[in-house]
Amino acid sequence: xxxxGASEPRLIMGRWRRVSRSECARTYPAExxxxxxxxxxxxxxxxxxxxxxxxxxxxMPDETTLxxxxxxxxxxxxxxxxxxxRFTVTAPDGCVVVFERQA
Numbered sequence: 001x002x003x004x005g006a007s008e009p010r011l012i013m014g015r016w017r018r019v020s021r022s023e024c025a026r027t028y029p030a031e032x033x034x035x036x037x038x039x040x041x042x043x044x045x046x047x048x049x050x051x052x053x054x055x056x057x058x059x060m061p062d063e064t065t066l067x068x069x070x071x072x073x074x075x076x077x078x079x080x081x082x083x084x085x086r087f088t089v090t091a092p093d094g095c096v097v098v099f100e101r102q103a
Contacts, residue, residue, distance in 0.1 A: 007067075008038050009060040011082045016099035019086075024095035027052050032099060034058050040068070 016032040018025060029042030029051040042053040056069030066080040066089055079090040085101040 007059040007061045008036070009034055009058045009066065011060065011063070012058075012066075012080075012087050015102040016087070017102050018097060019100050020096065020098045022095070024091075024093070025097045027095075028097045029053050031102075 013034050013036070016034070018028055018030050018032070020028075026048060030045040030048060031043040032040060032053065033043075034040045038057045038059055039055075040053065040058045041055050042051045044051050050071055052070050053068055054071040056071075056073075058069075059067040060080070061067065063082070064079060066078045067075055068078065070076055076092065078092070081088045086098060088096060088098045090096050
């Protein structure tokens with residue numbers, strides 16, 4: 001039996017703000033909350049379209065991989081680096097997005 005809690009993204013649980021400003025990074029939510037049960041909620045800026053991550057599930061099968069359900073309900077794997085109050089994801093298309101922890 002698989003322990004689903006084992007892949008819960010504990011390293012990045014909490015509230016985050018996107019600090020990357022590139023065009024590709026703006027397709028990701030301006031704010032991101034990752035909670036227990038591997039659930040997440042993305043919030044967009046007023047001038048932003050539908051973010052790639054709107055609401056769904058987040059999993060970390062290991063310390064370098066983040067699997068997110070996207071706004072199109074696809075499960076996508078991202079490379080992730082977690083350091084103190086920041087995490088950086090690299091999308092399959094090469095887009096790099098940095099988030100900072102919020103108080």
